[in-house]
Amino acid sequence: MIAYASRTGNVRFIATKLKAEPIEISEELMLNKPFLLITYTDGLGDIPAKVVRFLDQNAKLCKGVVASGNSNFGHTIFGGAGDKIATMYHIPLVRKLDLRGYQADYEAVQEFYETRVKG
Template sequence: MIVYASRTGNVRYIASKLTAERIEISDELLLNKPYLLITYTDGLGDIPAKVTHFLKHNAKCCKGVVVSGNSNFGHTVFGGAGEKIAATYHIPLVRKLDLRGHKADYEAIQRFYEMRVMG
């Protein structure tokens, strides 16, 4: 399963390129099966509040994180949410994508998903 948070539509687009069941994060979403998290970066490298809330109740099933960001803000904060999530929850940072990313990104994410989430 792919679980995602999208603000501008970039992450929703990325999720649509993957062949997996997808669900957008909502306040009441609780999961008990493995998933890959895809999120955007908020502010200057911050985890979006709704993602923090979601992970508080669902981190145990997360197998990896993919993050979208904007490299125009500088490489010190680019994709910072993904780095922080990976470090906090001890999960792999699968990929950092600049905005919507590219075909090679989707292929790499799909391979990770098939190997580590679907297992």
């Protein structure tokens, strides 16, 4: 399963490119099986508040995080939500994608999903 948070539609687009069951997160969503999280980056490298609330309830089943961001903001901010989630929740950072990402990104994320989440 892929759990995702999308504000502008970029992450929703990414989730649809993968061969997995996507579900958009909400603060009250409780999952009962392993999942890959895909999220956008808020502000200047921050984790969106609804993602924090979701992870506070579901982090134990999260096998990895993919973060979308805008590389125009610079290397230290780009995809910062992914870096922070990896550190705070001890979840592997799978990949940072520039906006909607590219085919090579989808292939790498799919490979991680197949081997580490779906397994």
